[in-house]
Amino acid sequence: MAHNPRFLALVDDCRSRIKECDVHQVKQWLDQGLAFNLIDNREQDEWAKNRIPSAQYMGRGVLERDIETAIPDLDAMIVIYCGGGFRSALSADNLVKMGYRNVISMDGGIRGWLQAGYPLED
Template identity: 60%
Template sequence: MAMQHSPGFLKIVNEVRPHIKECTVEDVKSRIQAGDKFVLIDVREESEWAAGRIPGAIHLGKGVIERDIESKIPDHGAPLILYCGGGFRSALAADNLQKMGYTNVISMDGGFRGWKDSGGEIVK
């Protein structure tokens, strides 16, 4: 079920998109299969995380990621891939992490819904 986003929310997401890197669900699957080293971060709400997530992901919800990221991942050059429900909140979080000095941040377009729809493995 696609979520209807408000015009104001879409406006700020579209403003950050040119300034961040994005990848597809298939890109992430390929990187996992290739054994690439990166940190997969789920920025969804706790209830969304509890209902199912991508294997190997860590949870840093959008409400706390800026506060907690440096204690969890102090290396500002660490490769990070963020995902949310559909790729909107993760885009905003990626922009903020870049502003904090993280240099290798990617938002997964399509998010968890795209992962699930493509048959990606889910754990609880």
Template identity: 85%
Template structure:
């Protein structure tokens, strides 16, 4: 999908303030049983089609409103993914602004996860 220039500029700006990792790092953490919250930040219909095993749904439209209920500890490790890594970067930036200290956006999103042939639920 081709993204508009202002959207890309906004995402690039967010990326100056957030941490990112790739799909392989997340898969490694999951395989090792590393403790973190994995948040699927896509739309509800995307979530229903397929998701990374163990992920919790918190769509972009409600993340900031509901995150404190799900994750009250500001030091919790949170990995957010979306379709390709753009929306999750925006969301990670907002969580950092809210005081969360260990937020990571998964670059490549679920498309990168699928391309790596990692397991999915609901597919």
């Protein structure tokens, strides 16, 4: 998908303030049993099709509204993914602005996860 230039500039700006990791790092953390919150930040129809095992749904439109109830600990490790890593970067930046200190955006998103051949659940 080709993204518009202003959107890409906004995402690049967010990326200057957030932490990112790749899909292989997230898979390794899951395999190791590391305790962290994996948030699927896509639209509800995308979530309904498939998701990364152990992910919880918190779409882009409700994340900031619902995060404090779902994860009140500002030091909790939170990994956010979306389709390709753009929306999750925007969301991670907002969570950092809200005071969360250990937020990571998964670059490549679920498309990168699929390309790597990692499992999904329906």
